[in-house]
Amino acid sequence: MNKDPRNLGQARPRHPEKAHRPDQEVLRKPDWIRVKAPNSKGYAETREIVRSHNLVTVCEEAGCPNIGECWDKKHATFMIMGEICTRACAFCNVATGLPGPLDPAEPESVARAVHKMGLSHVVITSVDRDDLSDGGAAHFAAVIRSIRALNPGTTIEILTPDFLRKDGALEVVVEAKPDVFNHNLETVPSNYLTVRPGARYFHSVRLLQRVKEIDPSIFTKSGIMVGLGEERNEVLQLMDDLRSADVDFMTIGQYLQPSKKHHPVIRFVPPDEFKSYETVGLSKGFLLVASSPLTRSSHHAGDDFARLRAAREAMLNRAV
Template sequence: MSCSGGSSTDISTTDKVKKPDWLRVRLPIGENYRHVRNLVDTHKLHTICESGNCPNMGECWGEGTATFMILGNTCTRSCGFCAVATGKPDAVDWDEPQRVAEAIHLMKVKHAVLTSVDRDELKDGGSTIWYNTIKAVKTLNPDTTLETLIPDFKGQMENVQRVVEAHPEVVSHNIETVERLTRQVRIQAKYWRSMDVLRYLKENGMRVKSGIMLGLGETKEEVVQTLHDLYNNGVDVVTIGQYLQPTKKHLSVQRFVHPDEFAEYREIGYSIGLDYVESGPLVRSSYHSEKHVIPGYGKQKWEAEKANMVM
């Protein structure tokens, strides 16, 4: 399939598009899945796997991994793509960092992912809880590598700095979509403010990651430009996946992007100079994230694939 651009129509009013066969998802089953399910419930933890209706929850939980969402499960923002509830959040739970650390310890995972809702009502944007959680996880789980998928903290770099000072192995902040669609997709966010956060992270020694969704009306040229922007602002790892409408109240899918097109964006990303590009219909930010920690791994794998094809 050739890589054609998406429609430029208003993304909130397009008719429903039929889901293709390549988007089949396995139901969550198995002993490991039930074990993780029990730990999450027992420790009263929030996971973006559930709140975000992630299509890979069965696979990841079946392998004994999960992405924990701190600072509650109610967000102060109302992004058009996100299934997380919007409203007035509960008070900050200062015991949450230790509970998350204990759950990760009980799960015996080698790599964990933390994310959070936006807490724009807090002066520190929730960055103190972020710092405390990272430190608690690393204290109790010294051999566990950690990725942190952070909000933009409204561009207040003193709050971003708290995450930097906690020294997670990877810091991720998702750009989500191309510049033109940002106002519709991420209503309270700004494209270049997110780029500033990513650049700040890189300048302060972090391994930096970001992600983008396709199928919201973007063109091929806009996707490629976004990949260039991410690379130019210090991003090492990029994930590219298909947007799936969580409910009828959320933005409509404009187009289901064929796997061949995702493969093309992977090639383009590596040719630009990105260190790791994860691209496919069911790819989400934390999918295979344990591999994203390793500098050079993705590019070496890609080069080996190309060498074998030549042979």
């Protein structure tokens, strides 16, 4: 993959925005979130497909602990619009800087990779592109249309930025009709100034609500990390906020500190607490809740989409 900054934009040192932070001690991971290093044949084949199509994946850029499991099954989450983000979130391992221009061939390249991997469900995410007038909305829509043209049987899930201050951008993406629209809240509102300073909590909630208002047939989804110092009652209130926005699916996973420059892990949440969050979330009306230490937004996304559809059908049948 060509990572010449003349082509991809001028990246500052990988995490300059965190340079003011003293190095944070990285807590030892408990046994319940340890994973094996990826080394399978399927993993190698997926990596070759990604490389040969000059694509970026959030699996690699964010250092996802599930990459070995997912890539072995030919599942990958494609990250479009480059690998340099305009935001500086304290939890994220993606490089921050000034991105380069969009690649007009990327939508077709992603569609070809989806075809070659034989994906029945694909997840597309992106860096934040605050430098673009529409935040990259038209590019998202182009990727969705290209995938559909070459892979008509593939369902499409997108994980988008918040399109903050980009009037009309959301409507462009929704018009392309993804099957699942995911936008992560990431953490409780009291953490936003330190964890997600470039975002606005209630704008993100409203974004998800607006998707449902425009097209109720699209599943909506959001996720958070725990272990960032949040209180349980804050997580429960966040659940209520998402349900007020008619969000269908919530994911909850353990925050893992990418480096000493990032926000520290305040606590490793034990598996029984994750199970409790799942039980509470379902009681609040979510169609699906995925809650475990290793849960990530796109982990088991295809299986979860099938469960989402089944849960909606069951709910509609009960209403008849």
